[in-house]
Amino acid sequence: MNPSRRSFLRGRSERGGMLARPPWSLPEALFTELCTRCGDCIEHCDAKILHKGDGGFPKISFDSNGCSFCKKCVQVCKSGALSSAVTPWQLKAVIGSACLARNKVICRTCGERCEAGALSFRPTQGGVATPQLDLNLCTGCGACVADCPGHAISLSDNFEEVFA
Ligand code: SF4
Ligand code: SF4
Ligand code: SF4
Incomplete structure (x- = not known):
């Protein structure tokens, strides 16, 4: 596995520096280049697990729910930062x-x-x-x-x- 794709998602005790992006995110460098921080994915996530993180980029929090893999986040992302062309996270x-x-x-x-x-x-x-x-x-x-x-x-x- 490419180390740049490595991410660690922790529940209530997320620690600094760990990446926690939506399931169909591009690798981090590309993701932050493309994401316009529009917040559309956050708004359309019915599970309410997406929130604005550092710099306004969306990040996942499992404090109250899990991901249903409904794909709404990737469907509404116009920038390409989330893409159904990539496999979702392998966590x-x-x-x-x-x-x-x-x-x-x-x-x-x-x-x-x-x-x-x-x-x-x-x-x-x-x-x-x-x-x-x-x-x-x-x-x-x-x-x-x-x-x-x-x-x-x-x-x-x-x-x-x-x-x-
Ligand atoms: S599928 Fe995996 S992550 Fe989801 S509830 Fe079961 S053990 Fe936990
Ligand atoms: S796949 Fe659905 S539940 Fe999971 S982060 Fe995207 S919008 Fe939220
Ligand atoms: S919908 Fe796409 S561009 Fe908008 S905040 Fe989410 S990932 Fe970034």
Whole structure:
């Protein structure tokens, strides 16, 4: 994967410097060159996950919702900064060490929220069942990021991190 396409999307704790653009964004340098900051994608995102970020460029936040991949953002973008000619982001969920279930607190919130069926819960010997991610089923929608009470889930296209 081209490192310039690498982006890391975090839920409530987005950290400085990370990129969080709409799903059909061109690579960052081209995106910022073409995007006119008109805000049309933000206005038409029914999921309300697009917001004005640094410099007025749209960025994603999974604070309250995930992406439905409805494509409205790319359909209304006149500048070409979003383009259906490129593949949408190739992100997968990463469940971090703050996961409540991994810390022996019963929680299945992410599994209940995942419409793709990518999260199942495997019993641990004498402990609390923990979430297991099926990477083939995960669409990278971010719905689990929004709902995780432990703020433990991020999305990444860094596959070293995904497989860690
Ligand atoms: S695909 Fe739909 S839900 Fe996802 S960011 Fe674009 S407009 Fe919003
Ligand atoms: S619709 Fe396109 S040009 Fe307008 S803010 Fe969104 S990405 Fe930028
Ligand atoms: S990102 Fe979406 S598809 Fe992937 S595990 Fe989370 S809710 Fe399921």
